[in-house]
Amino acid sequence: MRKIIVGSRRSKLALTQTNWFIDQLKAAGAPFEFEVKEIVTKGDKILDVMLSKVGGKGLFVKEIQQALFDKEIDFAVHSMKDMPAVLPEGLTIGCIPPRVDPRDAFISKDHIKFMDLPVGAVVGTSSLRRSSQLLLLRPDLEIKWIRGNIDTRLKKMQDGEYDAILLAAAGLKRMGWSEDVVTEYMSIEDCIPAVGQGALSIECRSEDEELLAELAKVSDPKTWKEVDAERTFLSEMDGSCQVPIAGFAESVGDEVELTGYIASPDAKQVFKKTIRGKDAIAVGKEVATALQAEGASEVIEKVKAEMDA
Numbered sequence: 001m002r003k004i005i006v007g008s009r010r011s012k013l014a015l016t017q018t019n020w021f022i023d024q025l026k027a028a029g030a031p032f033e034f035e036v037k038e039i040v041t042k043g044d045k046i047l048d049v050m051l052s053k054v055g056g057k058g059l060f061v062k063e064i065q066q067a068l069f070d071k072e073i074d075f076a077v078h079s080m081k082d083m084p085a086v087l088p089e090g091l092t093i094g095c096i097p098p099r100v101d102p103r104d105a106f107i108s109k110d111h112i113k114f115m116d117l118p119v120g121a122v123v124g125t126s127s128l129r130r131s132s133q134l135l136l137l138r139p140d141l142e143i144k145w146i147r148g149n150i151d152t153r154l155k156k157m158q159d160g161e162y163d164a165i166l167l168a169a170a171g172l173k174r175m176g177w178s179e180d181v182v183t184e185y186m187s188i189e190d191c192i193p194a195v196g197q198g199a200l201s202i203e204c205r206s207e208d209e210e211l212l213a214e215l216a217k218v219s220d221p222k223t224w225k226e227v228d229a230e231r232t233f234l235s236e237m238d239g240s241c242q243v244p245i246a247g248f249a250e251s252v253g254d255e256v257e258l259t260g261y262i263a264s265p266d267a268k269q270v271f272k273k274t275i276r277g278k279d280a281i282a283v284g285k286e287v288a289t290a291l292q293a294e295g296a297s298e299v300i301e302k303v304k305a306e307m308d309a
């Protein structure tokens with residue numbers, strides 16, 4: 001029996017997701033043995049800097065992709081949200097399992113609801129997407145950067161550094177922690193999720209046909225279509241991590257409805273568009289084109305120019 005080496009980051013969430021996925025493959029009768037190999041990525045080591053300033057998403061996947069090329073591992077389970085929009089030649093997404101809750105969870109001391117937070121309350125997030133949308137609802141709040149794994153962030157809030165934090169509902173639910181800690185879930189409309197939030201991405205070598213055939217059996221076409229629309233939008237916007245960007249798609253019958261969001265970092269300029277259609281890729285492109293036409297491109301160019309200055 002072929003032994004499949006599965007690459008995983010070392011965080012509790014990454015290992016939980018990896019083991020969950022291996023169980024899905026086993027349940028579907030995949031004729032493999034499995035071994036998990038932990039990989040510490042640059043994103044896991046650099047904890048003291050704002051993520052968007054040091055290279056963004058790629059930080060969590062580069063070493064894992066190298067391990068795939070080097071055949072040290074056969075596949076890796078990533079949070080779709082951490083995947084760059086474009087994969088290197090030779091690697092492919094072999095499976096997208098059914099998505100779990102895509103929303104952001106709001107977690108506060110004494111379970112004070114988001115809109116009931118006192119003026120000037122300190123909210124921890126390191127996501128420009130989250131802070132931009134929160135400030136639209138509550139311009140009086142103070143956003144303070146926070147890094148670390150889910151449990152580190154929860155502890156930092158309990159220790160009093162923050163009045164509240166936001167975390168992806170998906171991560172909390174996968175860990176089985178949502179019941180205990182979540183104060184409320186932000187609505188999709190108020191806080192449009194990150195592209196791919198709540199979905200997993202199984203990455204493997206494009207030529208590994210034996211593995212690809214087994215991965216296909218546990219893939220979810222509905223989630224795949226939604227993620228296709230979102231990631232097309234992301235790559236078309238060429239947003240990088242410096243610009244608040246959100247994208248969320250939902251299947252409606254045989255169509256997919258995508259909302260794209262781009263804002264200036266101070267949230268003074270906000271661009272938002274929803275388009276529905278049968279072809280996920282086309283919908284992703286249409287939303288990007290519509291936002292660019294409204295002026296989102298200028299916002300992105302301005303941020304890039306400031307970065308280079």
Ligand SMILES: NCc1[nH]cc(CCC(=O)O)c1CC(=O)O
Nearest residue numbers: 079081167168170171197198199
């Ligand atoms: N940026 C880190 C990250 N990548 C994926 C998740 C959680 C789960 C998911 O969206 O699949 C998280 C933590 C968070 O944002 O709270």
